[in-house]
Amino acid sequence: xxxxxxxxxxxxxxxxxxxxxxxxxxxxxxxxxxxxxxxxxxxxxxxxxxxxxxxxxxxxxxxxxxxxxxxxxxxxxxxxxxxxxxxxxxxxxxxxxxxxxxxxxxxxxxxxxxxxxxxxxxxxxxxxxxxxxxxxxxxxxxxxxxxxxxxxxxxxxxxxxxxxxxxxxxxxxxxxxxxxxxxxxxxxxxxxxxxxxxxxxxxxxxxxxxxxxxxxxxxxxxx
Amino acid sequence: xxxxxxxxxxxxxxxxxxxxxxxxxxxxxxxxxxxxxxxxxxxxxxxxxxxxxxxxxxxxxxxxxxxxxxxxxxxxxxxxxxxxxxxxxxxxxxxxxxxxxxxxxxxxxxxxxxxxxxxxxxxxxxxxxxxxxxxxxxxxxxxxxxxxxxxxxxxxxxxxxxxxxxxxxxxxxxxxxxxxxxxxxxxxxxxxxxxxxxxxxxxxxxxxxxxxxxxxxxxxxxxxxxxxxxxxxxxxxxxxxxxxxxxxxxxxxxxxxxxxxxxxxxxxxxxxxxxxxxxxxxxxxxxxxxxxxxxxxxxxxxxxxxxxxxxxxxxxxxxxxxxxxxxxxxxxxxxxxxxxxxxxxxxxxxxxxxxxxxxxxxxxxxxxxxxxxxxxxxxxxxxxxxxxxxxxxxxxxxxxxxxxxxxxxxxxxxxxxxxxxxxxxxxxxxxxxxxxxxxxxxxxxxxxxxxxxxxxxxxxxxxxxxxxxxxxxxxxxxxxxxxxxxxxxxxxxxxxxxxxxxxxxxxxxxxxxxxxxxxxxxxxxxxxxxxxxxxxxxxxxxxxxxxxxxxxxx
Numbered sequence: 210x211x212x213x214x215x216x217x218x219x220x221x222x223x224x225x226x227x228x229x230x231x232x233x234x235x236x237x238x239x240x241x242x243x244x245x246x247x248x249x250x251x252x253x254x255x256x257x258x259x260x261x262x263x264x265x266x267x268x269x270x271x272x273x274x275x276x277x278x279x280x281x282x283x284x285x286x287x288x289x290x291x292x293x294x295x296x297x298x299x300x301x302x303x304x305x306x307x308x309x310x311x312x313x314x315x316x317x318x319x320x321x322x323x324x325x326x327x328x329x330x331x332x333x334x335x336x337x338x339x340x341x342x343x344x345x346x347x348x349x350x351x352x353x354x355x356x357x358x359x360x361x362x363x364x365x366x367x368x369x370x371x372x373x374x375x376x377x378x379x380x381x382x383x384x385x386x387x388x389x390x391x392x393x394x395x396x397x398x399x400x401x402x403x404x405x406x407x408x409x410x411x412x413x414x415x416x417x418x419x420x421x422x423x424x425x426x427x428x429x430x431x432x
Numbered sequence: 433x434x435x436x437x438x439x440x441x442x443x444x445x446x447x448x449x450x451x452x453x454x455x456x457x458x459x460x461x462x463x464x465x466x467x468x469x470x471x472x473x474x475x476x477x478x479x480x481x482x483x484x485x486x487x488x489x490x491x492x493x494x495x496x497x498x499x500x501x502x503x504x505x506x507x508x509x510x511x512x513x514x515x516x517x518x519x520x521x522x523x524x525x526x527x528x529x530x531x532x533x534x535x536x537x538x539x540x541x542x543x544x545x546x547x548x549x550x551x552x553x554x555x556x557x558x559x560x561x562x563x564x565x566x567x568x569x570x571x572x573x574x575x576x577x578x579x580x581x582x583x584x585x586x587x588x589x590x591x592x593x594x595x596x597x598x599x600x601x602x603x604x605x606x607x608x609x610x611x612x613x614x615x616x617x618x619x620x621x622x623x624x625x626x627x628x629x630x631x632x633x634x635x636x637x638x639x640x641x642x643x644x645x646x647x648x649x650x651x652x653x654x655x656x657x658x659x660x661x662x663x664x665x666x667x668x669x670x671x672x673x674x675x676x677x678x679x680x681x682x683x684x685x686x687x688x689x690x691x692x693x694x695x696x697x698x699x700x701x702x703x704x705x706x707x708x709x710x711x712x713x714x715x716x717x718x719x720x721x722x723x724x725x726x727x728x729x730x731x732x733x734x735x736x737x738x739x740x741x742x743x744x745x746x747x748x749x750x751x752x753x754x755x756x757x758x759x760x761x762x763x764x765x766x767x768x769x770x771x772x773x774x775x776x777x778x779x780x781x782x783x784x785x786x787x788x789x790x791x792x793x794x795x796x797x798x799x800x801x802x803x804x805x806x807x808x809x810x811x812x813x814x815x816x817x818x819x820x821x822x823x824x825x826x827x828x829x830x831x832x833x834x835x836x837x838x839x840x841x842x843x844x845x846x847x848x849x850x851x852x853x854x855x856x857x858x859x860x861x862x863x864x865x866x867x868x869x870x871x872x873x874x875x876x877x878x879x880x881x882x883x884x885x886x887x888x889x890x891x892x893x894x895x896x897x898x899x900x901x902x903x904x905x906x907x908x909x910x911x912x913x914x915x916x917x918x919x920x921x922x923x924x925x926x927x928x929x930x931x932x933x934x935x936x937x938x939x940x941x942x943x944x945x946x947x948x949x950x951x952x953x954x955x956x957x958x959x960x961x962x963x964x965x966x967x968x969x970x971x972x973x974x975x976x977x978x979x980x981x982x983x984x985x986x
Contacts, residue, residue: 324738358746365672412680
């Protein structure tokens, strides 16, 4: 075995050249080729699955959850939800743009709180009370046991675009009342926007909140 | 359909898909690593490297190649991050601080992909696509190369030659990882994963005004992140982010990508040692542990014990609606039983036992089925230990695959299984003796202990997932986890290659009536038992202080 300096240097030099060549292959050619094909074959998906309302205005991505809040009032730390619209899941784990303050990029993140964490217990308890209160109308009382788990927990990304069909149905009476629509009309809208499991068993049943609210707004506008 | 039944059907679909690709992929990989021919683009690459791919290497030379390539990679990736602020295509993101740049460089080269940085806020196109994603390919190819070298050690006799590192590195990348990645990336884009270079741009939103998105080559990085069992997300939320993992179908496909090479390598192993059945015995061991863990995980997550989950009525904290409990449980087991560490749901918010299972999965040494390459060589080391224990019981010199497991061989295997636990337990203990690291915890009590135990378990085992409540971007964690990742990756490789060299020099021992039949189910049982006993004895006290205490209190 020859462990001379010259030999070590030669191996390192070979390693560097190997890295540079493989960087060109895997770090330049490969992503460019995939991007090229993706942009031609699936331009909508490759650029973020943007969706438009009836007037053709982009309202966001089908995949990225948004907040539907009232403007922040003086003295409030967090804005109150705008109850005309279907509400998404909580997103307590989203941070602020701390590394790069020149941007305000849409961030992602989870709370990472454990099941016995005091903050999480408080958040879940408060969220449950709020969901019960917000969604109870004169003719319709919501029971705490009706509230599904996704309504009171933050998702992994904090950007979950979906809610469970149970949570969507729970909001129907409130949304109908606030928008002066028939309960049956809103129920039909929710049913139309409920996706079942893919092929019947992959993933979970879900309702896309942005698509649902966009359709709702178009419906209200049509009067 | 109930969520549990849907989960079981998804598991069955996964098993079927893995079963269908097992033979073709395993045989393909055996051909790739046995072929005498070089493809034309490969010849250009060898010319650029200045290496003769037909020269056989003994273990020290093979190891020098592994270490030199990896050392250069760490340095390159470190420098790339340090100058990010001055590079074009960096979206105006600043250079990374030295401690974090070291941590990230070590992390991606060691196939760990632990991330103490905030993906969408810290890394621009150049570092993500030209630096980090490249290591996703080559660190995986290095792992496969070392595994193949060990397999050659069993297959060859009276030579000591283990193949050519440069040829194994290039072939693994060009003939195995790249083709699957191209197809897989397009599948992910078809599901909705993004693939563009639009950088930071404005998009309209429902309530008026705009939101800022960070676009990038996400699908192409996502696919190799799973296929190469790397795990480093483009975005902070990793595979929970809808742009990385948009649907239930993409979720199942990503779990498939994580598992497909590690399982199929057992077929490659069987082919190369000349007995498919030996490969099945190893496969059986891996599959038994994987299925057992998946069943336990589904059980504990559906049962959702824990104060906050009881109030909520389900353990949906940190989980996405489109994946649900089942899709999240499948993913978390796959990612921690391999060296992947990608997450589609946040392990810190699992039930106490669920979090414990993710940790135990890594502590088994990530061998069921394990990382690409590292899973196979880790499991073969366990097989050597199991054969040795069986030999002690009956008082015979142990043999495996026609090779004697003598003093020299068992010393290498013993060193291998000591490295990672020593790193995990010593660094965890050190963190609790010092004042500052403890201030990084989000949760207190047993779960707080778990955060730090998880961090070093994940780092030293080259997993990269986290109980992410821990603020790991401190000088202490960046440096110590960085060191744990490098030692946890490359020290075991030294022992594996030394063992491979020693096996390849031996002459084969003829099989007799007294030889332990290592292709039989009995051996699979012995192997599962050995793995459980070794991991259990090593980690039980630490697990009792963390996840077990949390789980029993719930």
